[in-house]
Amino acid sequence: MRLVVTGGAGYIGSHMCKLLSEAGHQVCVVDNLSTGHREAVQWGELEVGDIRDADFLRSVFGRFSPEGVLHFAAKSQVAESVQEPADYYDNNVVGALTLLDQVRRQAGCVFVFSSTAAVFGVPQTELIDEQHPRNPINAYGATKLAIERVLENYAIAYGLRSISFRYFNAAGADPSGLIGEAHEPETHLVPKILMSALTQGEPMRVFGEDCDTPDGTCVRDYVHVNDLGLAHLKGLEFLQKAEGAHFYNLGNGAGFSVMEILAASEAVIGRAIAREICARRAGDPARLVADATRARKDLGWVPSYPNIAGIIGSAWAWHSQRRF
Numbered sequence: 519m520r521l522v523v524t525g526g527a528g529y530i531g532s533h534m535c536k537l538l539s540e541a542g543h544q545v546c547v548v549d550n551l552s553t554g555h556r557e558a559v560q561w562g563e564l565e566v567g568d569i570r571d572a573d574f575l576r577s578v579f580g581r582f583s584p585e586g587v588l589h590f591a592a593k594s595q596v597a598e599s600v601q602e603p604a605d606y607y608d609n610n611v612v613g614a615l616t617l618l619d620q621v622r623r624q625a626g627c628v629f630v631f632s633s634t635a636a637v638f639g640v641p642q643t644e645l646i647d648e649q650h651p652r653n654p655i656n657a658y659g660a661t662k663l664a665i666e667r668v669l670e671n672y673a674i675a676y677g678l679r680s681i682s683f684r685y686f687n688a689a690g691a692d693p694s695g696l697i698g699e700a701h702e703p704e705t706h707l708v709p710k711i712l713m714s715a716l717t718q719g720e721p722m723r724v725f726g727e728d729c730d731t732p733d734g735t736c737v738r739d740y741v742h743v744n745d746l747g748l749a750h751l752k753g754l755e756f757l758q759k760a761e762g763a764h765f766y767n768l769g770n771g772a773g774f775s776v777m778e779i780l781a782a783s784e785a786v787i788g789r790a791i792a793r794e795i796c797a798r799r800a801g802d803p804a805r806l807v808a809d810a811t812r813a814r815k816d817l818g819w820v821p822s823y824p825n826i827a828g829i830i831g832s833a834w835a836w837h838s839q840r841r842f
């Protein structure tokens with residue numbers, strides 16, 4: 519297929535491009551390089567521009583004629599979204615709507631959307647499945663939920679076929695060592711721990727130990743970045759047959775606290791990591807763990823990295839020999 523990948527210079531998008539190109543697809547990355555890296559675009563062509571720029575998108579779509587769009591481009595820091603919601607609505611909602619204007623005019627073009635566990639807000643059940651109410655507690659989650667609703671409406675009105683994948687916590691890196699997680703500033707736990715171990719500078723800051731969890735620190739479900747990519751490959755196949763707007767939660771179904779991730783990281787790298795307890799962050803639920811049964815059943819998705827040690831090990835291989 520000819521596929522536009524927005525945000526393909528970013529962490530998850532660049533891994534996706536590698537998997538797509540290995541599967542024989544033709545890739546065109548659309549990215550404004552606000553948080554992404556030119557060096558990460560190694561599979562497919564790169565069009566530098568912003569998804570809020572309708573003229574730019576029109577020219578890319580006119581030239582490339584995509585049969586599908588995988589939409590990763592977004593701002594995605596929970597705490598920042600609480601401070602600067604206008605930026606989040608502009609980038610994530612206005613940007614996605616501008617992009618969807620092109621998509622729905624492109625006959626037969628399917629759409630795969632990077633949604634998030636943040637659409638659910640505070641969990642009401644131990645594991646979160648697709649039936650769980652969507653009640654985001656921060657602007658980031660609200661922007662993603664807005665687009666999920668748009669996709670439901672567009673399926674009915676315009677016949678747009680789509681999948682929204684709600685990632686829990688993406689982690690790990692491609693085993694080639696060519697790409698990996700490289701956010702600046704880094705806010706994600708696994709890379710922060712590994713970078714703090716490498717530089718041996720400031721101790722690792724743990725935000726809050728007063729959550730309603732066994733050790734008081736936040737619990738998250740970590741899923742390997744290539745397993746997210748694998749779900750997208752399966753999703754593209756599924757959309758060849760399935761009409762409508764579809765929603766899948768993607769996680770391993772196991773929760774790890776911040777302290778458990780620190781311990782697992784210490785085991786992987788073989789040294790102690792200094793830590794410092796700080797205040798809890800605004801807009802952070804105590805526990806988010808997926809029930810991904812639907813993705814396994816409908817899409818035949820079977821993650822290749824079910825264990826946390828394997829996920830952290832792949833991230834460590836990248837960070838200890840980082841190329842960008």
Ligand SMILES: NC(=O)c1ccc[n+]([C@@H]2O[C@H](COP(=O)([O-])OP(=O)(O)OC[C@H]3O[C@@H](n4cnc5c(N)ncnc54)[C@H](O)[C@@H]3O)[C@@H](O)[C@H]2O)c1
Pocket residue numbers: 524525526527528529530531548549550551552553554555567568569570589590591592593594609613632633634635684685686687688689701
């Ligand atoms: N990383 C996670 O754990 C996680 C979890 C849940 C959902 N997600 C979602 O997955 C997607 C990818 O996340 P990531 O961690 O790879 O982020 P990232 O910041 O590494 O990648 C985002 C990419 O989008 C580009 N971009 C941002 N705004 C743009 C715009 N207006 N126009 C063009 N390009 C733009 C950036 O330059 C960057 O290359 C995001 O939509 C995010 O909300 C990520």
